[in-house]
Amino acid sequence: MSVTIKDVAKKAGVSPSTVSRVLSNNTRISRETSQRVRDVMEELGYHPNIMAKSLVSRTTESICVILPKPAEELFLNMFFMELIRGIVTQANRSGYDVLISSGGSEQEEIEAVSRLLKGKRVDGAILLYSRKDDQVVEFLKNNQFPFVLVGRSEKFPDILSVDNDNVQAAYDATKHLISLGHQRIGFVSGPPNHIVSRDRMKGYVTALEEAGLEKRKEWIVEGEFLQESGYRAMSFFMNLPERPTALVVVDDLVSLGVLRGLYELGYKVPEDLCIVSFNNLSIAELSTPPVSSMDIGIYNLGYTASQALIQSIQHEGERQFQKRHIIPHRLVIRESSLYSPPKKP
Template sequence: MPVTIKDVANRANVSPSTVSRVISDNSRISDATKERVRAAMAELNYQPNLIARSLTNQTTHTIGLLLPGSDSDLLLNPFFVQAMRGISAYAKKKGYYILFTHAEIEEDEVDVLTDLVGSKWVDGIILTTVKDNDKRIAFLQEKKHPFVVIGRPDDEKLTYWVDNDNVNAMFDVVDMLIKKGKKTIGFIGGSHEFKVTKYRLLGYLKALKSNGIDMDLNLIYEKDYTEEAAYEATMDILGYKQPDAIVTTDDLIAFGVQRALHEKNLDQVSLVGFNNTLLSQYKTPSITSVDINAEKLGMFASKLLISQIEKEAIETNNYIINTKLVERDSTK
């Protein structure tokens, strides 16, 4: 005969409702009681019926994660893998599962969100990118569905979000290169529709201005977040003039830049990426990159979302995660 929640309650000498609250990790239950109940569950080999819990509580203990891209390039960008690691680690600790999905264009993403919210498959949603006039954010706000975005939204006060200080992070990169004697510095970023591109471009422009260097639009490119698009942009820049350095908004972009520089025997051109992905240190030369703590971004996004879902007191609606420049051979 299967073990029931009442059996666990009797063994732990608590009420069935207390066992239920321990299973959902309710903050009102003391640690001592949680330990006693969990010990009883282990002794009896009790496994909670998640489907029954969902029907009773009208919750799924599942977080929806919306990723950009197609089936073929879904996880090519290591940033999303790193962020997912942080999201999953915190969610698992709190007893939540992850359901991830994707779409290539914003209209399709809104359709995906409509299905997720309407079907009640998930208790909350994490958006891994932010755009100008973001239709996905507007939809979730209208539906009053718990959500968090990784990135800085248009309305910073009404949205829960986590991000880096991308303006200052790129400012520091470009300022460092200028102090090394680099005057002609190219910029290659992802699409301008993404907020992260805009903020890192702003940091680049501020650093040029701060050091008395005029902006040259022929050195600035905003392309897709792909290695091939970055390769083509680099070739365009090299057709115009040879820069002293090129900064990028993502390591995946930096990989395409490096391939173009290597083909032209220009490995001496300084190169900087963002995200400090594992592969950047194994390139030849190894690539200097800004560590944005992607795993920590994911962890705090998960924390903010679960706090909303469980209606906990939340001290802040956003977290700014520190960055660190990791210098390697590409700028030495």
């Protein structure tokens, strides 16, 4: 069979508990003994059985990430990959493993989470979305499992979460266009039931009001986080008698649709229409022309989420930590917004 702690103990002429102490870097072990045991471990090719350790220590040193079911949506891929990169990097640095799970339905998700957490396979969970009335959040909260939400929950504002200040971010993006002299600014939004859509809309409206600029219903379009939404929005916008000279777009992928629409209609970016969007995914930089985008620090979002979760696991029951983490945003200006409209008298 495989080498156990007993084999090492026997060979090194010490007791199993001493070997265990060496493993956990217990200070009450002399340098020599420690070294001798380590040598034997090396010699026998010993590797601690993580399962046995978990069973007795009641901690697994691993966390799980729950992917939302519509992992098919493209924009999400890049977003999530970046998030997961941050999560995995931080977790590994803290000595934690990361388990990826995805459910087909919300019910399946709960079953998976239940199996993993109640079955003591993981110590905590990261949720990558903020749906309305999320059952998984409710389940985790009711069972007092450590978890962190990337996004925010309206129902439970006090849970551990990592998010951006999307209102401020949208405000800043809109301000950028205003400072370039734009007076007619439109907004292409995402699904209205997503908190992020509403937050960004709010920031956009606030900036307009503050600058005393005109708000118009027809300059706001709601859609999905998909390219088509941006594409369709263009045939609408460009047929208006008084159309905007600049747009705030809720997501880079939507912007790509906007660009495509404008291209087919024969308009030029940024001369005919300036664009600022959100997330700063790779496609924002790679599109033609490159799109100005609000970088929301996706990697940082994941990194911080992982950090907060592990911290709350390790210091469970102790003092309370910061519940809500806000990741800073930063506007990356590119060609798509580098144009000032001609002044009107």
